[in-house]
Amino acid sequence: MQAETRTTIDRISGTNGAAISVLRFSGDISSTSKDSVLGAWQTVTGDGPVLLDFSKVDYINSSGIALVIQLLMEADKTGRKIAAFGLTPHFQKVFTMVGIGKYAGLHKDEATAAASL
Amino acid sequence: MQAETRTTIDRISGTNGAAISVLRFSGDISSTSKDSVLGAWQTVTGDGPVLLDFSKVDYINSSGIALVIQLLMEADKTGRKIAAFGLTPHFQKVFTMVGIGKYAGLHKDEATAAASL
Amino acid sequence: MVKTTGASVEVRLPSRLGFEKVAMGTAASVAQLMGFPPDRIEDLKTAVAEACINAIEHGNQLNEKLSVGVILSASDHELEVKVVDNGAGISKQPAKPDIDRKMHGEEDPRGMGMFLIQSLVDEAEWVHDSKGTNSYVRLVIRLDKENE
Amino acid sequence: MVKTTGASVEVRLPSRLGFEKVAMGTAASVAQLMGFPPDRIEDLKTAVAEACINAIEHGNQLNEKLSVGVILSASDHELEVKVVDNGAGISKQPAKPDIDRKMHGEEDPRGMGMFLIQSLVDEAEWVHDSKGTNSYVRLVIRLDKENE
Ligand SMILES: Nc1ncnc2c1ncn2[C@@H]1O[C@H](COP(=O)(O)OP(=O)(O)O)[C@@H](O)[C@H]1O
Ligand SMILES: Nc1ncnc2c1ncn2[C@@H]1O[C@H](COP(=O)(O)OP(=O)(O)O)[C@@H](O)[C@H]1O
Numbered sequence: 464m465q466a467e468t469r470t471t472i473d474r475i476s477g478t479n480g481a482a483i484s485v486l487r488f489s490g491d492i493s494s495t496s497k498d499s500v501l502g503a504w505q506t507v508t509g510d511g512p513v514l515l516d517f518s519k520v521d522y523i524n525s526s527g528i529a530l531v532i533q534l535l536m537e538a539d540k541t542g543r544k545i546a547a548f549g550l551t552p553h554f555q556k557v558f559t560m561v562g563i564g565k566y567a568g569l570h571k572d573e574a575t576a577a578a579s580l
Numbered sequence: 581m582q583a584e585t586r587t588t589i590d591r592i593s594g595t596n597g598a599a600i601s602v603l604r605f606s607g608d609i610s611s612t613s614k615d616s617v618l619g620a621w622q623t624v625t626g627d628g629p630v631l632l633d634f635s636k637v638d639y640i641n642s643s644g645i646a647l648v649i650q651l652l653m654e655a656d657k658t659g660r661k662i663a664a665f666g667l668t669p670h671f672q673k674v675f676t677m678v679g680i681g682k683y684a685g686l687h688k689d690e691a692t693a694a695a696s697l
Numbered sequence: 698m699v700k701t702t703g704a705s706v707e708v709r710l711p712s713r714l715g716f717e718k719v720a721m722g723t724a725a726s727v728a729q730l731m732g733f734p735p736d737r738i739e740d741l742k743t744a745v746a747e748a749c750i751n752a753i754e755h756g757n758q759l760n761e762k763l764s765v766g767v768i769l770s771a772s773d774h775e776l777e778v779k780v781v782d783n784g785a786g787i788s789k790q791p792a793k794p795d796i797d798r799k800m801h802g803e804e805d806p807r808g809m810g811m812f813l814i815q816s817l818v819d820e821a822e823w824v825h826d827s828k829g830t831n832s833y834v835r836l837v838i839r840l841d842k843e844n845e
Numbered sequence: 846m847v848k849t850t851g852a853s854v855e856v857r858l859p860s861r862l863g864f865e866k867v868a869m870g871t872a873a874s875v876a877q878l879m880g881f882p883p884d885r886i887e888d889l890k891t892a893v894a895e896a897c898i899n900a901i902e903h904g905n906q907l908n909e910k911l912s913v914g915v916i917l918s919a920s921d922h923e924l925e926v927k928v929v930d931n932g933a934g935i936s937k938q939p940a941k942p943d944i945d946r947k948m949h950g951e952e953d954p955r956g957m958g959m960f961l962i963q964s965l966v967d968e969a970e971w972v973h974d975s976k977g978t979n980s981y982v983r984l985v986i987r988l989d990k991e992n993e
Contacts, residue, residue, distance in 0.1 A: 494862060522866065524894055525961055529954040532947055539948060553887035560964050561957050562944025611714060639718065641746055642813055646806040649799055656800060670739035677816050678809050679796030699863030706867055707857040715847030719854050719874040726870030730863060 468492055468499035472507060475514075477577050482511050485573070489519035492527030500530040504537055512580040513538060516573065518549025528561060535566045548576035585609055585616035589624060592631075594694050600629050602690070606636035609644030617647040621654055629697040630655060633690065635666025645678060652683045665693035701731045701771040708767040710749065712757040712782075717749035720767045720780075727769045728776055733840060740817040741776070741838050747810040748780040748834045756782025756832060775819070778836045786825025786832025849879045849919040856915040858897065860905035860930075865897035868915045868928075875917045876924055881988060888965040889924070889986050895958040896928035896982045904930025904980060923967070923987045934973025934980025 473485040484507045492500065507513060515531070517523075523531075538545040546568040550558060555569055563569070570576035590602040601624045609617065624630060632648070634640075640648075655662040663685040667675060672686055680686070687693035708723045710716040721742040728738045749765055757763040766781040794812050798804035815821045820837035856871045858864040869890040876886045897913055905911040914929040942960050946952035963969045968985035 522894075524865070524891075524898060525957040526898070526955065528957060532944075532954040536948055536950070536954070551887075553884065553891070557891065557961065557965075560961065561942055565944055566948060639746075641717070641743075641750060642809040643750070643807065645809060649796075649806040653800055653802070653806070668739075670736065670743070674743065674813065674817075677813065678794055682796055683800060699866075700861065701863075704859045704861060704864065706859070706864070707855075708871060709855040711852045711854070713848065713852060715849075715878060716852065716854070718847075718878060719871060722874030722877075723856060723867060723871045726867040729870075730866060 468496035470499045470503040472503060475573075475577065477512070477580055482509065483514055483577055483580060484509070484511060485514045485516055487516040487519065491522040491524075492520055492530065493522070493524050494526035496527055496530055500527075500534060501537075504534050510541060510543060512544040512546075514573065514576050514580075515545065515547040515567070516549050517547060517554065520549075520554075523554055523557070528558070528563070531558075531563065532561075535563070539566065544580050546570060546576045546579050548573055585613035587616045587620040589620060592690075592694065594629070594697055598628060599626065600631055600694055600697060601626070602631045602633055604633040604636065608639040608641075609637055609647065610639070610641050611643035613644055613647055617644075617651060618654075621651050627658060627660060629661035629663070631690065631693050631697075632662065632664040632684070633666050634664060634671065637666075637671075640671055640674070645675070645680070648675075648680065649678075652680070656683065661697050663687060663693045663696050665690055699730050701727070702773050704771045706769045708769075709764045710753075710767065712753045712759055712761055712763050712765060714750065714753055714759070716765075717746040717753065720749045720765075721746050723767065724769060724778060727771065728838070731771055731776060731840065733776070733838070737838060741778075741836075744814045744817045744821075744836055744838075745778055745780070747814050748778070748836065751810055751834070752780050752782035752784075756784035756786070758784070774841055775837050775839045778838075779833045780836075781831065781833040783830055784832055785829035787823055788825060790823070847878050849875070850921050852919045854917045856917075857912045858901075858915065860901045860907055860909055860911050860913055862898065862901055862907070864913075865894040865901065868897045868913075869894050871915065872917060872926060875919065876986070879919055879924060879988065881924070881986070885986060889926075889984075892962045892965045892969075892984055892986075893926055893928070895962050896926070896984065899958055899982070900928050900930035900932075904932030904934070906932070922989055923985050926984045926986075927981045928984075929979065929981040931978055932980055933977035935971055936973060938971070 468490045471487045475483050477483045548570040568579045585607045588604045592600050594600045665687040685696045724745045725738050752765040763783045768779045770777045794809045799806050818836045819839045822835045825832045872893045873886050900913040911931045916927045918925045942957045947954050966984045967987045970983045973980045
């Protein structure tokens with residue numbers, strides 16, 4: 464309902480048994496989400512792969528997409544693999560339009576995304 | 581999406597094997613729905629019990645509720661038993677507020693509604 | 698969370714039945730920004746729809762040259778909605794609908810809009826203009842209150 | 846079905862970020878009345894949101910005394926949306942965002958709003974006022990056309 468972004472961080476096991484961190488976003492991703500998006504990234508430990516879960520996100524605007532790009536830049540700098548899942552078909556299209564698909568796989572669900580890493 | 585009312589009429593078997601007519605509404609029920617609501621009633625044959633299925637209805641306003649009351653009047657005149665199901669909690673509340681619950685059972689789903697007749 | 702206090706949103710609709718749904722969509726979006734729970738948003742939507750239908754039908758008498766104004770004002774704890782038309786308004790409240798009388802044909806099956814508005818929101822007030830050119834219904838829905 | 850042709854709906858929003866969601870709700874309701882399919886309504890919502898964010902941020906510079914106007918006009922085959930602010934508008938289109946340059950820190954990670962608007966609707970036009978007090982973006986989305 465409300466416009467806050469909430470982020471929780473999970474650790475799951477990939478198909479090969481290696482740990483994967485999952486950043487689960489919910490609410491809106493907009494200009495006020497900097498702390499929730501980039502702040503959460505700071506708390507991800509290790510150097511393993513990371514999944515971004517958008518399945519509980521209602522609204523993403525271009526400022527929010529810019530935060531996702533900054534997060535991809537951080538991942539790129541530290542050589543971490545990253546993939547996203549749970550985008551609605553509309554936001555999957557929008558992410559593809561701006562080119563994000565080139566730097567992060569965009570998957571339907573968690574299992575497919577985890578298997579891609 | 582669109583504001584049209586569509587009505588389909590099904591025949592199902594009640595728990596005791598007797599035939600029940602089911603009027604399935606979809607779309608909106610408003611002042612423009614007279615033909616779909618009262619017209620459909622005219623085509624229900626026999627004198628068996630009738631169920632009203634609201635599970636595909638998005639919007640009902642007070643003019644639409646007035647049509648439902650007219651339908652209940654028709655059922656009352658001909659001594660037919662009638663029950664409704666598939667209203668959202670909000671419209672279940674609204675139907676109860678205006679007193680419709682006194683003349684037609686308001687049920688959660690088709691099975692419960694059919695068993696009530 | 699979006700700060701909504703003090704904010705006011707205005708919509709103008711044509712006097713055509715069906716366009717009450719646009720007011721419902723706008724009102725729901727404002728209420729969502731304010732953090733109203735889903736069931737209260739449903740109450741608000743129905744009340745706003747009925748107020749707009751009355752403004753279109755009775756106030757502006759379906760004259761498409763006239764528009765219906767919907768003014769949504771958010772404060773800390775409540776949302777106020779004024780639905781304005783160009784008619785003379787009403788001077789007295791109709792009787793509460795009586796389902797038994799309706800079922801027996803002693804009362805018009807219609808005539809439930811104002812009753813629903815009053816039942817669904819926390820405050821409802823009909824204000825009529827003596828000149829007969831600017832009447833409104835004013836609804837208030839409170840954030841802290843569950844509808845009973 | 847509701848006749849929407851020739852109808853026009855107007856919304857006024859405060860210049861506060863977050864209120865673009867109210868314009869999204871209103872635009873979605875109008876498009877729904879017109880019979881647009883769900884995926885086109887999503888396109889429209891994002892385009893309207895980005896246009897409102899730009900009007901709030903760049904046009905009205907977050908000055909809450911100014912409001913953003915959104916005028917939705919339905920014709921037989923299309924919906925036109927004008928998003929009006931009190932700024933000087935833009936005189937030239939920004940370059941298409943380049944993800945590689947963004948990823949390498951050679952371009953601001955932001956700057957995607959106008960690109961998204963243009964990509965999502967069938968027509969987009971930015972009109973700026975020489976006096977610098979009334980600029981708008983005009984979007985058109987067509988009923989018969991699928992977005993490719
Ligand atoms: N905005 C309005 N302007 C003028 N008269 C109104 C207005 N709203 C309601 N009324 C009057 O009050 C009566 C009751 O309204 P309502 O309870 O909504 O039922 P209905 O619209 O079905 O008649 C209307 O029939 C009309 O005479
Ligand atoms: N309504 C407007 N009024 C004035 N300038 C605008 C307006 N919309 C866009 N601009 C200008 O165009 C630039 C690009 O806009 P946009 O692509 O939406 O990206 P962003 O808003 O993230 O910068 C803005 O930075 C601003 O300078």
